[in-house]
Amino acid sequence: xxxxxxxxxxxxxxxxxxxxxxxxxxxxxxxxxxxxxxxxxxxxxxxxxxxxxxxxxxxxxxxxxxxxxxxxxxxxxxxxxxxxxxxxxxxxxxxxxxxxxxxxxxxxxxxxxxxxxxxxxxxxxxxxxxxxxxxxxxxxxxxxxxxxxxxxxxxxxxxxxxxxxxxxxxxxxxxxxxxxxxxxxxxxxxxxxxxxxxxxxxxxxxxxxxxxxxxxxxxxxxxxxxxxxxxxxxxxxxxxxxxxxxxxxxxxxxxxxxxxxxxxxxxxxxxxxxxxxxxxxxxxxxxxxxxxxxxxxxxxxxxxxxxxxxxxxxxxxxxxxxxxxxxxxxxxxxxxxxxxxxxxxxxxxxxxxxxxxxxxxxxxxxxxxxxxxxxxxxxxxxxxxxxxxxxxxxxxxxxxxxxxxxxxxxxxxxxxxxxxxxxxxxxxxxxxxxxxxxxxxxxxxxxxxxxxxxxxxxxxxxxxxxxxxxxxxxxxxxxxxxxxxxxxxxxxxxxxxxxxxxxxxxxxxxxxxxxxxxxxxxxxxxxxxxxxxxxxxxxxxxxxxxxxxxxxxxxxxxxxxxxxxxxxxxxxxxxxxxxxxxxxxxxxxxxxxxxxxxxxxxxxxxxxxxxxxxxxxxxxxxxxxxxxxxxxxxxxxxxxxxxxxxxxxxxxxxxxxxxxxxxxxxxxxxxxxxxxxxxxxxxxxxxxxxxxxxxxxxxxxxxxxxxxxxxxxxxxxxxxxxxxxxxxxxxxxxxxxxxxxxxxxxxxxxxxxxxxxxxxxxxx
Ligand code: BGC
Numbered sequence: 001x002x003x004x005x006x007x008x009x010x011x012x013x014x015x016x017x018x019x020x021x022x023x024x025x026x027x028x029x030x031x032x033x034x035x036x037x038x039x040x041x042x043x044x045x046x047x048x049x050x051x052x053x054x055x056x057x058x059x060x061x062x063x064x065x066x067x068x069x070x071x072x073x074x075x076x077x078x079x080x081x082x083x084x085x086x087x088x089x090x091x092x093x094x095x096x097x098x099x100x101x102x103x104x105x106x107x108x109x110x111x112x113x114x115x116x117x118x119x120x121x122x123x124x125x126x127x128x129x130x131x132x133x134x135x136x137x138x139x140x141x142x143x144x145x146x147x148x149x150x151x152x153x154x155x156x157x158x159x160x161x162x163x164x165x166x167x168x169x170x171x172x173x174x175x176x177x178x179x180x181x182x183x184x185x186x187x188x189x190x191x192x193x194x195x196x197x198x199x200x201x202x203x204x205x206x207x208x209x210x211x212x213x214x215x216x217x218x219x220x221x222x223x224x225x226x227x228x229x230x231x232x233x234x235x236x237x238x239x240x241x242x243x244x245x246x247x248x249x250x251x252x253x254x255x256x257x258x259x260x261x262x263x264x265x266x267x268x269x270x271x272x273x274x275x276x277x278x279x280x281x282x283x284x285x286x287x288x289x290x291x292x293x294x295x296x297x298x299x300x301x302x303x304x305x306x307x308x309x310x311x312x313x314x315x316x317x318x319x320x321x322x323x324x325x326x327x328x329x330x331x332x333x334x335x336x337x338x339x340x341x342x343x344x345x346x347x348x349x350x351x352x353x354x355x356x357x358x359x360x361x362x363x364x365x366x367x368x369x370x371x372x373x374x375x376x377x378x379x380x381x382x383x384x385x386x387x388x389x390x391x392x393x394x395x396x397x398x399x400x401x402x403x404x405x406x407x408x409x410x411x412x413x414x415x416x417x418x419x420x421x422x423x424x425x426x427x428x429x430x431x432x433x434x435x436x437x438x439x440x441x442x443x444x445x446x447x448x449x450x451x452x453x454x455x456x457x458x459x460x461x462x463x464x465x466x467x468x469x470x471x472x473x474x475x476x477x478x479x480x481x482x483x484x485x486x487x488x489x490x491x492x493x494x495x496x497x498x499x500x501x502x503x504x505x506x507x508x509x510x511x512x513x514x515x516x517x518x519x520x521x522x523x524x525x526x527x528x529x530x531x532x533x534x535x536x537x538x539x540x541x542x543x544x545x546x547x548x549x550x551x552x553x554x555x556x557x558x559x560x561x562x563x564x565x566x567x568x569x570x571x572x573x574x575x576x577x578x579x580x581x582x583x584x585x586x587x588x589x590x591x592x593x594x595x596x597x598x599x600x601x602x603x604x605x606x607x608x609x610x611x612x613x614x615x616x617x618x619x620x621x622x623x624x625x626x627x628x629x630x631x632x633x634x635x636x637x638x639x640x641x642x643x644x645x646x647x648x649x650x651x652x653x654x655x656x657x658x659x660x661x662x663x664x665x666x667x668x669x670x671x672x673x674x675x676x677x678x679x680x681x682x683x684x685x686x687x688x689x690x691x692x693x694x695x696x697x698x699x700x701x702x703x704x705x706x707x708x709x710x711x712x713x714x715x716x717x718x719x720x721x722x723x724x725x726x727x728x729x730x731x732x733x734x735x736x737x738x739x740x741x742x743x744x745x746x747x748x749x750x751x752x753x754x755x756x757x758x759x760x761x762x763x764x
Contacts, residue, residue: 001307002314003113005322005581005659010106010119012098014045018515018667021048023658024110024117025345026137027329029337030054031265032143032344035108035117038087038135038149042099048175050080051147052344052351056216056267057335057407058190058209062414070393072420078340078351079172079190082205082218082242083755084263084664086167087151089133092160094125098134101125113303115141130156142294145264145272151447152258155251162251168220169242170196170205175347181415181577182348183668191216193241193388194287201234203243204276219264219276221284224249226257229233248751260288269336302328305712305719308682312707319655320682326658327364339381342669349669352405352412353379355480355645356423356673359602360629365733366432366439366680367713373436374445380429381449383409384456391460394420401458402429417485417582421478427496428456431602434503438691441716447516451507455526458504458534461497471542479554481595482627483576483585487555491544492599495606501538504694505531551615552607552647553598564590564622565590573644575663591619593627594634600634601684605692613641618752624652625683628663632677639685639701651681681710687722687729691715697742698722700729700758715739720750728757 007020017037024035033051041047057076089096092533098106104122111118116138124130132154140146153162153399171497173189194215198204202221205699206216224232224247230248251257262283283291306324310317330343338353339361357376367371380402386409387400387677394401403411404419413419433450436442458723465474474497508531511517544553553559573579576590597619600612601619607615616637624629635650655678658666683689686709688699702724709724718736722729731741731754748754 001303001309001320003111003303003319003321003325005112005764007108010103010108010121015667017041017045018048019661020108022345022666022669026117026139026147027344028139028141028144028607029329029333029344031139031147032325032329033137033139033147033548035137035348036085037098037119038085038151039089039097040086042097043179048346049083049085050175050347051083051085051125051265053081053216053265053267053343054271054332054340054351055407056081056209056214057212057351058214059211060188062412064414067213071416072411072413072574072639073617074211074352075414076212076352076407077121077174077184077188077190078174078407079188079209080347081191081216081265083167083169084147084218084220084261085149086169087149087259087261089151090163090165091125091131091153091155091158094127094129094365096123096131097126109321110153110161110325112321113293113296113299115299116292120149122501129158131158136297138291139329140295141292141298141328143279143291145266145276145279146291147263148283148288148291149261150258150288151257151261153170153251154181154256155253157253158256159251159253162257164222164224164245164247164251166220166222166245166247166259166261167239167242168203168205168244168263170207170220171241180665181256182665183349184350185365186208186648191454196238196241196243198236198243199277201236201245202277202280203236203238203245205242205696207241215268215275217266219266219280220245221280223260223262223284224257225260226251226255270334273390277701292656299328302369304630305714306364307711308679309708309710310616311709312705313662315654316655319659320678323655323678324364325497326670326675327361327679328673329465330670331365331373331376332379333372335375335382336374337380339672340419341672345673346669348665349405350412351407353407354673355422355428356403356629359598360632360680361437361676362432364676367683367715370436370440370442370714373432374442375444377433377436379451384453386410388456391463391652396460398463399461399511401460402426402454402457405622415582417478418482421475421476421486422480423460423474424479424493424496426460427493427500430454430457430500430503431496434499435691438532438693439715443510443514443516446507447511447514447520451511452520452524454500455520455524456505458501459530459708461501462530462533462537465497465537467540470540472540475544477668479595480598480629481554481591481593483588483590483592483624484554484558484595485586487557489542489544490555491552491596492554493544494541495599495603498538498541498543498606499603501534503540504534505538508673510754520576526578538747545611548615549618550611550620552599552611554591554619561587561589564588566590566622566624567760570760574624576624577626577676587635589622593625593630594623594637595619598624598633601633601640604690609641612637616641616643628657628671629656630678632674632681635681636685639681639688640699642701644701644703647681647685648705651678651685652705654678654681658667663696682709683713687724689713695740695742698731699744700724702726726758728755730755
């Protein structure tokens with residue numbers, strides 16, 4: 001598998017720069033640094049120069065013009081933190097810039113196997129000095145506080161003094177755009193200066209967030225070398241709320257000078273032993289090559305379980321690899337953090353965590369690296385008390401309601417119809433806990449944390465819904481489709497509530513049988529009477545069905561509305577949310593994203609194949625896919641229904657969404673949910689994987705242009721390799737105990753390898 005993503009020229013127009021700042025960012029789940037040029041751009045070129053810390057937040061006011069009871073009036077925002085990227089290189093007295101002199105050649109590389117990015121420039125200065133410049137950057141997975149810039153210059157036709165001016169700035173602010181509701185709307189400077197300390201050549205900058213009173217301390221130091229030893233003269237001085245280091249050396253003709261800039265980020269959420277200074281010393285004692293090899297070793301373990309090989313479409317294989325790499329860059333690896341909608345690559349959605357995690361990204365981790373999934377669930381467990389408070393605020397007497405968007409657990413959604421009203425987040429989180437349990441069999445974690453989440457979410461459904469003519473109904477909620485708000489009996493929501501309630505009952509039984517129910521039962525004072533009530537509501541759950549169209553209507557009123565005319569809508573009008581008032585959209589049958597179609601994937605046992613096929617075709621005509629969470633789901637369901645051409649087309653849009661900037665806003669950050677969705681479209685879509693209480697199921701059907709597709713998953717104590725070709729699939733048990741696998745509805749014992757022929761042409 002080729003793990004090099006490369007652009008062999010570096011475009012310097014504003015759009016390309018902004019997009020590549022995102023695409024080539026470095027992150028490790030703790031810190032993320034956008035790929036801005038160290039030396040900056042000329043005045044007049046817009047940039048989103050940023051570095052972010054996962055889960056680090058400040059509070060900001062939500063300006064509600066009419067602040068009704070219970071409206072969120074404060075949100076959390078991920079601040080842009082200290083800027084350690086600045087380095088200007090002087091060849092003699094000529095500063096290097098890609099906007100002056102002549103760029104003879106230039107290349108940008110992301111090495112996903114070794115875990116670094118690189119910018120290479122062959123440059124001729126205005127006065128004729130010719131140099132090769134190679135700048136590598138790494139955010140270490142093994143030493144998560146470290147961001148390293150490794151900057152080397154080769155003098156091709158000159159010798160003499162070379163100076164680097166390297167900056168460490170605490171005076172930073174966030175990006176904003178008043179015209180885009182997906183971004184912060186106004187100017188925001190969160191960090192207040194605390195102190196700057198210079199110790200020898202190192203600088204330490206500390207700041208505090210203005211309202212949440214969290215602190216950040218960054219430490220920076222340098223080593224200049226022309227081989228093994230440190231050389232040159234380094235002088236570091238305070239500059240405002242920051243520091244500048246002058247590093248002076250000499251280069252021989254054809255000689256190389258390399259500057260290592262070590263940058264340590266620490267914050268008060270996760271104090272580390274000895275803090276920034278000690279960590280700086282620790283990383284500087286290691287040779288850079290040791291840091292690089294540790295990074296590569298970490299990633300080789302990751303790829304060993306996660307990689308997907310596609311023969312027949314190498315471009316697509318690389319796009320898939322890119323998406324998976326971004327997931328490991330984005331996932332929080334400590335209990336404070338989760339995965340933001342844009343990872344750590346930009347400021348879109350302000351660093352918030354959504355249902356994106358549970359439905360779109362966690363499945364990848366659950367099935368390749370379950371420890372990360374466990375951590376993501378632990379994060380939700382950590383904010384369960386906030387979710388309980390949120391439920392009370394919304395008038396619910398029992399249970400917990402998870403916030404629609406959040407960092408530290410409180411609701412950040414200012415527009416409640418397309419935010420707080422999305423109660424399905426409870427069902428999504430419950431689904432992810434069940435999926436983790438089914439994939440891993442980790443019952444002790446369910447007893448410790450998982451079941452409590454599922455029980456509390458189930459309690460909420462009982463409080464939200466009510467019986468009417470014998471059916472349990474859920475009124476006044478919003479489903480996944482944000483162009484249809486505040487409806488009664490959204491099909492997806494009701495199906496997810498039903499699943500949640502059923503599994504609350506199952507977990508009670510399973511934990512009781514294993515004799516480990518008592519802890520959680522006592523903790524939340526859960527009674528058998530409540531379990532009966534869960535069971536009754538689940539069985540009486542109303543799932544809308546239309547006899548005439550033979551589909552599941554998205555909600556009670558959906559089919560009574562006029563249909564949006566997609567065919568005659570000009571291209572420039574998409575995404576519709578930027579051109580129409582929400583109320584206008586709400587009155588149409590028009591979907592921003594998969595809603596009922598998503599339910600047909602996740603809760604597929606609730607309907608017949610015929611209903612799902614009818615629904616798919618119906619909703620396809622009125623879905624804009626204005627949300628990036630949509631095409632991957634359409635691909636999965638198209639695969640299931642045997643629409644193979646559609647499955648490939650939707651998959652392609654999903655796999656290349658950021659690389660090709662298909663939604664036009666990659667500058668604001670990657671679309672992490674879609675990236676997980678790409679993986680799902682292969683594993684759940686083309687391979688037809690499902691894991692249920694009754695076992696593990698496959699129904700492979702590869703796109704016609706692919707020769708082979710190989711991937712691995714973890715299932716309970718085993719690792720299974722699936723190798724799909726058009727005609728057959730070979731399953732191999734790589735480790736663990738034998739398993740029964742069901743392929744196209746037939747059971748096989750997997751203890752070595754099993755080969756299963758594909759039925760032709762569709763498996764629906
Ligand atoms: C989608 C939501 C999603 C959010 C963050 C919105 O555009 O409609 O479903 O959770 O983006 O990715």
